[in-house]
Amino acid sequence: MDARQFLGLEPTGDPLRWRLPVTPAVCTPGRFLYGGCGLAAGIVALESAAQRPTVWATAQYLAYAPTGTVLDWEVVLAATGRNTTQGRAIGRLGDEEVLTVNAALGRHDLDLGGTWVEPPSVPGPGECPVQEIPPLFADSVLVRMEHRLARGRLMQDLDGTRGDARSAFWTRVPGDVEPSAATLAVIGDYVSGGVSQPLGVRTMGRSLDNTLRVVQLVPGEWVLCDIQMHALAHGFAHGLAHLWAEDGTLLGTASQSISVRRWPGDLALVSGAATSAPDEGG
Numbered sequence: 001m002d003a004r005q006f007l008g009l010e011p012t013g014d015p016l017r018w019r020l021p022v023t024p025a026v027c028t029p030g031r032f033l034y035g036g037c038g039l040a041a042g043i044v045a046l047e048s049a050a051q052r053p054t055v056w057a058t059a060q061y062l063a064y065a066p067t068g069t070v071l072d073w074e075v076v077l078a079a080t081g082r083n084t085t086q087g088r089a090i091g092r093l094g095d096e097e098v099l100t101v102n103a104a105l106g107r108h109d110l111d112l113g114g115t116w117v118e119p120p121s122v123p124g125p126g127e128c129p130v131q132e133i134p135p136l137f138a139d140s141v142l143v144r145m146e147h148r149l150a151r152g153r154l155m156q157d158l159d160g161t162r163g164d165a166r167s168a169f170w171t172r173v174p175g176d177v178e179p180s181a182a183t184l185a186v187i188g189d190y191v192s193g194g195v196s197q198p199l200g201v202r203t204m205g206r207s208l209d210n211t212l213r214v215v216q217l218v219p220g221e222w223v224l225c226d227i228q229m230h231a232l233a234h235g236f237a238h239g240l241a242h243l244w245a246e247d248g249t250l251l252g253t254a255s256q257s258i259s260v261r262r263w264p265g266d267l268a269l270v271s272g273a274a275t276s277a278p279d280e281g282g
Contacts, residue, residue, distance in 0.1 A: 001175060003182035004044050006144075007037055007074075018045045018073040020091070022065045025144060025266040029137040033098075035207040035256075036189025037141060040182035041073065042089035042101025043212075047162050047181070050085040050105045054181035058211040065091070065098045074202045085107040115215070119244045122150035125170035125222045129154065141186070142249070147171050151226065152197045165229040170222045179205035179217045184243055187223055188254025191239045194227035195260055202263035205237065207256050214252045220245040222275040225254075235260055 007026055010019040018041070020026070039059040047054060065071050070093075077087040084106035091099045122128075128148035137143070152167030171187055192205030192240040224244040231238050237258045243251040 002178050003040060003180045006173065006177055006186075007041050007044065007182070009041050009044055015049050016075040016077075020071040020073065022069045022071060023066055024067055024139040025141060027067050027140055029140045029142065031067040033071065034141045034186075034189065035059065035061055035099075035210050036186040037090060038065070038071075038099050039101055039189070039210045039212065040185040041071070042091065042099070042160050043103065043180075043182045043185055045073050045075050045089045045102075046087050046103050046105060047078060047102065050080070050087060052085050052105035053107055053217075054212070054214050055084070055104045055106060056211070056213050057101055057181065057185070057270075058209060059099050060209050061099045061207055063093075063096055063098045065093055069093055070099060081106075111135065115250045117242060117250065117251075119224065119242070119248050120132060120150070120151060120166075120168055120226050122168055122224070124246070125150075128170055131155065131169065131244075144173060145171050146174055147184075152194075153200075155196070155202065155215045158196055158200050158202060161200045163197055163200050165194075166227065167194050167197040168224060168226045170224055172222045179219060179251075181212065181214045181217070184214065184223070184252050185210065185212050187225055187243060188241055188252070189256070190225050191227055191229075191241050191254055191256050192237075192258045194229045194239050194241075195232065195237045197227075198229055199232070204261045204263055205258040206261075207258055208236075209255065210256045212252055215250045217251060218245050218249045220247065222246050223251065232260060 001257040028034045071091045074090045079086040089101040125148045128150045130145040148170040195203045226242045229239040240255040
């Protein structure tokens with residue numbers, strides 16, 4: 001299964017136009033399109049049109065695409081050079097623009113290179129506890145991914161005390177899914193889930209943007225999402241994730257800004273009660 005099949009993205013016969021049925025399989029628990037899936041769909045459409053791999057892509061979210069709707073995509077290749085194509089993919093519901101994905105795509109040979117960040121020292125996925133998804137959120141993209149906590153606190157362990165701003169988890173899509181920029185885009189949207197870790201309370205995060213920078217893709221079953229939250233002020237949080245392969249290869253980085261709210265049930269944390277629902281994301 002490739003990323004297009006995972007998303008359910010449909011060709012139209014025109015290489016610059018696509019359709020994305022907004023099914024529960026690509027939605028948040030709030031029953032609207034998961035931001036990472038929106039970015040991933042734009043990446044698939046752009047890579048197909050440009051016939052080049054993604055170097056960088058960012059999505060700005062302007063409106064919600066509710067479950068049961070169909071998002072129409074238009075690809076514009078604004079500039080095509082010898083090594084790089086710059087373009088955008090626009091997702092619309094009727095005449096309403098829901099999100100825009102801007103990207104640079106390409107590759108060229110250079111006899112220089114290096115990686116100047118280090119993966120965290122954490123146990124492998126087989127040694128990490130599984131993050132269970134509550135039945136309440138079973139009808140969403142969250143249940144299609146397997147998560148194992150490598151660093152930080154399980155959601156049910158959040159008790160209102162402040163903690164580390166850095167967390168990490170292993171994730172995979174069970175089954176054969178080819179590594180791609182699009183799958184990294186889905187995983188990178190989990191940055192919003194990192195907000196709860198330093199706060200010690202459950203939060204809801206709705207992405208204003210998602211940015212993915214691709215370093216290199218290597219085969220592998222698991223991806224380590226190493227999240228560093230930078231700040232939360234005036235209701236908006238900012239964070240970054242490094243995405244690592246099991247062999248320590250840096251696959252890419254993901255960053256976003258997030259509109260944050262308290263999870264309603266977590267107002268009870270002052271009396272020692274905590275919920276175990278995952279961050280809404282997207």
